[in-house]
Amino acid sequence: MELGLVGLGKMGGNMRERIRRAGHTVVGFDRNPDLTDVHSLRELVDALQAPRVVWVMVPAGGPTQSTIDELGELLSPGDVVVDGGNSRWTDDERHAEELAAKGIGFVDCGVSGGVWGLENGYALMYGGDPENVARVQPIFDALKPEGEFGSVHAGRVGAGHFAKMVHNGIEYAMMQAFAEGWELLEAADAVTDVREVFRSWQEGTVIRSWLLDLAVRALDDDEHLAALRGYAADSGEGRWTVEAAIDHAVPLPAITASLFARFASRQDDSPQMKMIAALRNQFGGHAVTAAAGGEKGADSPGADVTPPVGG
Template identity: 35%
Template sequence: MSADIGVTGLAVMGANLARNLARNGYTVSLHNRSVERTDALLEAHGSEGEFVRTESLVQLVESLERPRRVLIMVKAGAPVDAVIDDLLPLLDEGDIVIDAGNSFFEETRRREERLREKGLHFVGVGVSGGEEGALNGPSIMPGGSEESYRTLGPMLEKIAADYHGEPCCTWVGTDGAGHYVKMVHNGIEYADMQVIGEAHDLMRSLAGLEPAAQGEVFREWNTTDLASYLIEITAEVLEHEDERTGRPLVDVIVDSAGQKGTGRWTAISALEVGSPVTAIAESVFARSISSQRELRAETNRVFSDGVDSTAADEEFGPEFVEDVRKALYASKLVAYAQGMDMLVAAGEEFGWDLDLKEIASLWRAGCIIRADLLDTIMKAFDGESSRLPKNLLLAEEFTEALNECLPAWRRVVAAAAEHGVPAPVFSSSLAYYDSLRRDRLPAALTQGLRDYFGAHTYQRTDVEGTFHTLWSGDRGEVEA
């Protein structure tokens, strides 16, 4: 039989995507470097749909209808290039190679150009939702050529998550745009999880709320404007009791957060395109410092927290918990605003016509950052480009929300600083907000200093032009 699509790389994500495709009526040709994994999938799940067993890439390609569609699900980096190298001699003009892993967008751009020169399509697809999403419907963010999407799109839309009858999948842009959007999604995810962690720490350290009690708080918060997948599962994690010790599970998990690189890539790319994603960057650094456990243990013994233990603490009761909720919502908004700002900057840099409304729609189901506020984000970016807000925080609904949250946000950040509880993303998000709203920033002095030691010049507020002060001479000003 002729298969509709081939999948090579049958670890958990690849196997689940293959099963998803088969469940949705497609004949899926299977390949893995070790045939045992192919056979294990067929033995366990072969009844879920039509599969074709192959033992080599040659057999995989020969089993596919034209134009051939081959989905690669192997580890990002060199393994992807190795599979492409093996596939190229087997493919014909018009065939489509799909990378649905977490590849770096620049590598996707390089691969797309390489295959385009050979008459082939290369599609970098961002897939979010983890193992469960891959099987039951992920958020899918495809890049590549529009022509390839005409062939591939209906298939991806059918296996994607469904939000009130709309698939969480659409073509987002050329070459590496799909993987870029997924990267920014993950950056927002980093910041979102970090502010949730900071809220948990503040409520425990200052309000004395134990994890189980916090689970109830987060469960209640999930009925408010904070409603989201991450808030929902936070309640479950905090309420979970460790079977071995009877303690809250969160207390026996080592406090060192790992990462697979996408958050770091987001921060680096943001610097390159000039987008100030301070909350996202701080969340990456927070994971880094959590991993320095030996250094933290030593400084814990040496450093004082600087808190006056003789002073009576203010009462951290229900009002403080509500303050934390508002600070969490405001900081969450900043993370989304920074991600959207970065997408605009990247679109200008790489020539992508990114539709922020469409991108927000992809994140409403199936993915990790799905949240009720995405419907409001879509409304904010719905309309003619000239009338869209320059920053998500300027959308009327969010401006009103920030004004309402601001006093609580300031109280929470102040309490964290006063009592020695680190809240880097709460703090940096508030600083971002304050930086945006100020009519003057200290960058004027920075430019003066740069002009002094490096003759980097500056511009004036009262006349047009570029100027330099003769600091080592008579200190007169000249036009540069």
């Protein structure tokens, strides 16, 4: 199968490689000339045989809107656009309507997997009409993890990003719980090796998980997270989750509290937020901010920069 892929950053670039490893042809476009296969969206569209599928992996909001607008002028009836970024589900409904008026299909896809997705596969949650989803299915199959699970047709347009939004809200709360437990252990004089306590939980406990494994990895890198400032960004999905909960009158006390804890991290150097920042960096390559006097400058790996798409 042929695929056009727009956006070849940390996730998009690895997705291109995983899809190619599965035997598909990928024509990628990125504004970075060191990453791109073609030099414009028009060149990308011209390189694909109709009917085309073009997957968009750019930041949500303006960049996604402008990319879809341009593709709407370049593509033909029968083509399909996939938005695999972290767009809000309400944007999906508008994009689907705009493209449908031109005979172009639309699928929204929440993607989770971060910098580990190339080897482990990406969890995929997608929404759209069955015929449009079927067109993209070979690519979904190439990207998903091995085995029975890891992808789902969640429902109509918007369902994929809504499901990914809820996933990220749960992620906020889980990371917050690990962070609070870590800070309490660090504060207790009786506990002399917090890192090994965390490591001991990796087997035989009900909280063993990939996030726990990543917490241990982060503590192996920096036992007391001294090099990190206690600051953690939020990339939008946590806020949207809380807003959706209000709209649906669904109580979300844990997720809401974890979002507010991130806001608190911007007021003081929070020890809990050091763990949150470390975990986000471990699983998604998200930026971290160095502690005062630390070595991570604006140009170094892990410096405070724009977060990657997805994850």
